[in-house]
Amino acid sequence: MSFKVILYYKYVLVADPIKAVQDQRELCLRLGLKGRILISKEGINGTLEGTKDNIAKYVEAMNSDELFSGIHFKYSDGTGASFLKLSIKAREEIVTSGLGTEENAENRITGKYLKPEELKKWIESGKEFYIVDMRNDYEQKSGYFEGSILSNVPNFRDIPKFLPKIKHLKDKEILTVCTGGVRCEKASGYLMQNGFENVYQLEGGIHSYMEKYPNEDFKGKLYVFDKRILIGFNTEDSRHEVVSSCERCGVKSENYVNCAYDVCHRHYIICEECYKKSGGFCNLKCRFVSRLAS
Numbered sequence: 001m002s003f004k005v006i007l008y009y010k011y012v013l014v015a016d017p018i019k020a021v022q023d024q025r026e027l028c029l030r031l032g033l034k035g036r037i038l039i040s041k042e043g044i045n046g047t048l049e050g051t052k053d054n055i056a057k058y059v060e061a062m063n064s065d066e067l068f069s070g071i072h073f074k075y076s077d078g079t080g081a082s083f084l085k086l087s088i089k090a091r092e093e094i095v096t097s098g099l100g101t102e103e104n105a106e107n108r109i110t111g112k113y114l115k116p117e118e119l120k121k122w123i124e125s126g127k128e129f130y131i132v133d134m135r136n137d138y139e140q141k142s143g144y145f146e147g148s149i150l151s152n153v154p155n156f157r158d159i160p161k162f163l164p165k166i167k168h169l170k171d172k173e174i175l176t177v178c179t180g181g182v183r184c185e186k187a188s189g190y191l192m193q194n195g196f197e198n199v200y201q202l203e204g205g206i207h208s209y210m211e212k213y214p215n216e217d218f219k220g221k222l223y224v225f226d227k228r229i230l231i232g233f234n235t236e237d238s239r240h241e242v243v244s245s246c247e248r249c250g251v252k253s254e255n256y257v258n259c260a261y262d263v264c265h266r267h268y269i270i271c272e273e274c275y276k277k278s279g280g281f282c283n284l285k286c287r288f289v290s291r292l293a294s
């Protein structure tokens with residue numbers, strides 16, 4: 001059976017998030033979908049996996065919904081086990097930013113949209129602009145746009161701390177990027193509120209760019225928040241480049257794991273060989289403490 005994963009969001013005024021959560025739960029259960037959806041007064045943000053047919057039915061149902069029609073869904077291949085369960089919640093924000101919620105979707109301040117094709121032209125033209133990657137540090141390890149500025153923060157909430165590092169670019173053209181675009185809706189607006197004059201956001205995020213131009217300007221793989229951890233498009237292509245490396249021996253690796261000691265659970269990249277040798281623990285201390293505990 002073939003499985004698909006979808007990634008999507010929409011900023012739209014949801015008058016009754018609790019009701020929307022119930023409706024979404026019914027729809028997803030009926031179609032046997034698993035994944036995660038956040039709904040707030042400012043909109044919906046979700047990622048779901050299901051069979052190809054059931055995902056198509058979900059998209060169809062969303063498109064005939066008054067509130068949620070017209071969403072740009074991003075598709076990738078699933079495994080059937082990308083998510084262990086279905087979680088649908090009403091929250092204050094559809095992406096936790098601490099940068100403020102937007103109850104009035106129409107008055108939202110956000111950067112100008114740049115389509116993947118337009119970015120391709122920008123790159124090829126050699127014009128001066130700066131790609132600012134708004135993702136978290138561990139996402140940026142496995143893949144990034146060549147020459148981009150990495151925010152290198154542990155969490156999206158820390159974006160304000162990163163701002164001083166790019167303040168010299170206030171009058172330059174800036175393009176913010178993130179996985180599927182939802183974080184850039186806020187991050188680009190936040191830059192504008194802080195005096196950046198020419199702020200663009202990549203429409204559909206890195207995901208959409210990779211679908212269109214696999215293994216080109218975005219190097220490596222895209223980090224996703226499900227069991228697949230990293231995804232790529234046409235990675236069997238010889239142009240696919242591994243950019244991350246084993247933190248033990250330095251060999252190129254895309255093997256993302258969590259420390260086997262539950263209390264630590266650190267997320268890191270380690271080659272298969274070093275992983276075997278380490279017993280699954282990120283350092284000797286974790287290995288030692290874990291033994292004592294068992």
Ligand SMILES: [Zn+2]
Nearest residue numbers: 246249271274
């Ligand atoms: Zn290694």
Ligand SMILES: [Zn+2]
Nearest residue numbers: 259264282286
């Ligand atoms: Zn550890």
